[in-house]
Amino acid sequence: MENSIYNSMIAANQLLNKQTVISNNLANISTTGFKETFNYILQNNDIKNLYNKYDKIIKEYYNLSPGILNYTERNLDLFVKDNGWFSVRDINGQEAYTKNGHLTINPDRKLTIQNNEIIGHNCSIKIPNSVNVKVLSNGIITSIEKKNNKIFEKIIGQLKLVTLPNKDLIRQQNGLFYLKPNNEVLNKYNYTISHDNNVRIKSGVLESSNVNATKNMIEMISNARQFETQMKMISMCDKNYEYANQLININN
Template sequence: MENIIYQSMKAAIRILENQNVIANNLANISTTGFKETFNLTIKNENVKNLYKTQTQKYYNFSEGILTNTQRKLDLIVKKDGWFVIKDINGTEAYTKNGHLQINSQGQLTIQNHKVVGNKGDIKIPNNINVKILSNGVIKTIDEKQNKNFEKEIGSLKLVRFPKNNLIQKSNGFFYLKNKEVDQYSTIPHDNTVRVQSEVLETSNVNPTKNMIDMISNARQFEMNMKMISMYDQNIEHANQLLNVNN
């Protein structure tokens, strides 16, 4: 019996972890570039023909719906490319969110984190129009005498790597797994990655599927709680019988 309650408790804890992941997905339906997350439970059979479960997190990297914004600092990075930012610790992190802003210091930011440039820091002059080319090059546009004069002021660092090398942290950004971080101090810019301006990629969360999964998990959790409750009742009845016999 002890094994039954142990397995029920483990299953209940696993279900709660899944619910947290689903709740986070639903909370980020409107987050630009957000990638849906799932917990995958794997059962491994050992030499005693018993099953040991292991939970692994994986990500849905499929593309979200593309929306036209007509804003020059809104970008999508195509296919398996990524934008690069610096987190609060100064570590490079990766995102599909291409909603760029210019802060009071003239720096390009994503979600208030500085965007990393391919050739050093990017400084945007005040009161100037800019455009970003498909290769990430940033140019200022100065109109004089009905003519446009363009000047390159920097370029975005764009990277590409296998998706199974990535892990997402609580800040919502992706990082390379430890073994990859040890291998590379920083990931080099990839000249083949392309961006497109005036477009944003929405979250790829499927709300219907996540709601169904949440309801299913709730029912499974209730079933495990009932099993634990029945175990407690059986123990109580057994103790009453022992007391009567004594």
């Protein structure tokens, strides 16, 4: 009977973790560039845990397929194609990566994504006052000024665009992606990911979240019912304990 209760507790806890992931997916259904998350629960086959069937490993995976494209016609709304990523610096100064291409200019005239400064390719990007900005498909940013009926175009800098291995990505609570520590990619490039000249972007387009609302809602309802079943199992086992104790007391 103790085994049954323990099994139900483990199952209920796993369902709660899964429900948290699904809730986060649904909460970010309108977040630009958000990638759907899901968990896999695996048996820990480490030799030390060979006989512990309750020892599980929970791995987080991401659906990195592109979301629907929204055409905004805004020069600083960018869509990075295929396996490309924008590079930003988080509030701790660490390099991070995102698919969110909604760029804004902060009071210091620097480009940011969700208040995280954009990293330039071998340059610091600062947008001059009173100029129109155009971003080319290779990430080069130019300023466009019209003087005396003539158009003058000047290169401001270039976005750092990178290609990342999907299996080595991890998302933190700030919504940004990072490379897992001690992986081959970081070691290969001496802990710095290089700019990839092959990555291309499209201006005037934003990638929406790729969360499937219907699928996540169905999974949420299914998890809730399974959780309720596990709670009933625990309650039933608890009542059986009471009946067993009563029988023992009567026999004594």
